[in-house]
Amino acid sequence: MDFNNLVEGCMNAISAQVGNLNTLNVVIVGKTGVGKSTLVNAIFREDLATTGTGRPVTQRMCRYTKKDVPLAIYDTKGFELGKDAQQEVKEELLETIKEGYETRDIDKMIHCIWYCVSVTSSRFEPEEVQWIKDFTAQNQHQVPIIIVLTQAFSKKRARELKDQIETENLNVIQVLPVLAQDYDEFDDGYVVKAYGTDTLIEIMEKALPDELQDTLMYVQQANLESKKKKAQAAVAAAATAAIAAAASPIPFSDAAILIPIEVTMLASITVAFGFDPNKAMLTTLISAVIGTGSTTLVGKTIVSNLLKMIPGVGTVAGGVISGGTATLLTTALGEAYIGIMTAMYNGEIKENDLETSDGKKKLKKMFKERLKKK
Template sequence: MNNLTEIVKEQLEKAIKDRGEVNILVAGKTGVGKSTLINAVFQGNYAETGQGKPVTQNTRKITKEDIPLSIYDTRGLELKEFKNNLKEIEDLVKELKSDKDPKKHIHAAWICIDENSRRVEDAEIELCEMLSNHMPVIGVITKCISDNDFRAEVQNILVQSKNVVRTNSISRILDDGHVIQPTGLENLVDLTMEVIPEGQQKAFAAAQKISVKQKLNKAHGIVAASAASAAATGAVPIPFSDAVALVPIQVGMLASITAVFGMEIKKSFLATLVSSTLTGAGATLAGKTIVANLLKFFPGAGSVAGGAISASTAAFLTTAFGEAYIGTLNHLTKNKNINEIGTEEIIKEFKSRLKIREQKAVN
C-alpha cells in the first residue's frame, strides 16, 4: 500500500502539472455583464467567490483554489483616461508575455459589448487592435435579445477579432413576459478552445462548465496516449515486467481524467479508486495480463509472441479502465455539479461499468 500511495502522489502531481493553467483577459464597460458571463462559463461562481488581486490600477487578477484558471478583469474603458489605461494594459500583457513560463502568459481575450448599446466604442476598437498583437481576441456580445445585424456590424468594426459571439448568460423575463434563455455560451467555449495554445486546452476544458464535449475530447485523448504507453510497456519480452510498470500508467491516466473533468483532486480519493478497482471489479481484465506474461517465459518465438499479446492486452486493459472512468464521470455529471459527487458514488458506478466490460471480454 505504501508503494501505491507513492505512485498515487507522484502521478497526481504529474497530472496537475500536465493539465497546466490558462489565463483569459475579460474587458468591457461597467454593467456589460462580465461577472455574470464569467460565472456562467466557469466552475465555482468564479467572479463572486474568487480571490481578486489588483495587478494594475484598472485590472484585477481573479483566481480560485483548485481551478486552473486566472481571469484578468480589465476595467475603465469608459473613463477619459482610457489612453493611459490602454498603455497600462499593454505593459502588463507584454510583461507577462516575456516570461519564459507559458503558463504566465495571457492566452486569449474576450471583449464584451452590451447588445443594448447598439454601438462599438473607440476604446473597444483600440483595445482589440492592441490585444490582437499579443493574443487571440474574441468579441462577445452580451445580454442578447434581438440581433438586427448588430453582430455583423461588430465583426466589421473589430476586424482583428477571431470571431464575434452573441451570448446571453442567464435566463431573463422581458416586460412582455417572453423568456430569454441562456445562449451562445457553448459557442464561446468552443471558439476559445480553438484559439488558445494546445498546452492550455486541458486547463480550459477543466475550468469551464458549459461544454461536456470539450472535457470528453481531452479525456479520450488521455486514454489513447495512456493505451499507447501501456502497449509499449507490455511489448517488452521480460516476464512480468509490465505488471508493475502498468500501474503508474493507469493511475496517471485516472488522475489526468479526473483533472480534466475539473474535479478537486485528492490523494485519498485516487488511492481508494485505484485500490478498490484493482482488487475488485478489475480482476477478470487483470487476469488477461497475467496470462500474456506467462507466454514470455518461452524463449524465441514464444517470447516474441508473448510480448505482442501482452502489448495488445495492456492497451486493451488500459483503454477499458479509462473509458469506463470517462463514462462514469460523464454519467454522474449529467444531473450534478462535478464536485457534488461523492467518492462512493463514483466507485460504485465505475465498478459497474468495469463489470460490463469484463463480461463482454469474457464472452
C-alpha cells in the first residue's frame, strides 16, 4: 500500500459503500401548492423535482429518481380535485405499496408517506380525516405515515392545526409543523426562519428499518447532528476493529494492517455526510494527514507519520503498536475527518478550495488543529 493506493482505496471504498445503499422510497401526498416540492428540496440533497426524471407509475402518481442516487420520490397529483380524485390516490397508493411489497425487494417497497397539509388552509377537512382513517385501516404493511404541516410560518396556527388533528386519534406516527424555507413575505420585512426539517429526519430515523439508515444519512441534508452521530458510530466501530487488530501488539513493520480499517472508516464518514468520492479532496486530506504528497510512502510510513501528528503519541515505544495506540490513532483520525466534513458541509471549506494552494494550507491547518484537540 502506497500513497496513491491509499487515495484509490478510499475512492473505491466510498463508491462501494454508495453502490451498496438500498433505495429509499418516499410518497408525498397533498393538495397542489401546499409545498410538497419545497419540502422535498429542503430535506434531500438532490433536487429530484427539477433535476430528476419523473416517470408516471399510475394515473395520479409520478416517481422521481436520479441516476446513481438511492432515493425515489413518489409525488401525487390531483389531491385537491375532490373526493373522487382522493379516492383514486388512495387506491393507487395501496396498490403500489402491495406491488412493492410482493417483490420482496427493499429497493422497490414504499417505506414512508408524508401527508402534507398547509398551515395556511383554514382547517383539516373532514374528508381528509376520513382519507387517513380509510387508508390506515387498509395499510396492512404498516407503511409509516407522518402528517407534515407545511408552510408553518405562523407557529400559532400550526399549533392550532396540530391540536385539531391530534384530537382525531389518527394512526399516524406524528403531526409535525415544518417551515421548509425561510418566510419573508411580511410587509414589515420580518423573516421567519425555516424550522422542523431536522425533526422530520429524526422521525424518519425512528420509522425506517436498519437497512435504510445509511441511505437516509447519505441523501438527507436537513440534520447535521444525525450525520455526525452516524459518522461517530463508524469511528467507534473502526476503533474496536483496531484494538482487535492490535490484540497482540503489532510489530511496527506490520503497521499497514491498520490501513484498511482506516480506509473503511473514512469511507463510512464520507458517505454519512453525503459526499461522493472526490479525488482532489482525498488527495489533499491524506497528504495533509501524513505530511507529504510523496507517492512512495508505504503503509508503515503512513502509520508512523499519522502517529507523529497525534500529540502524546509521537513515536512507537519498543517498535510495537499497542491496542491503546491503535485506538487513539483511529479515533483521532476519524474525529479530525468528521471536523473537516462538517466544515465542508457548512460551506466553511469549498470544494474549489481543494484545488488552490491557499485552500490546501487552510485544510492542513484545520486538520492539525483538530488533532491537537484530542
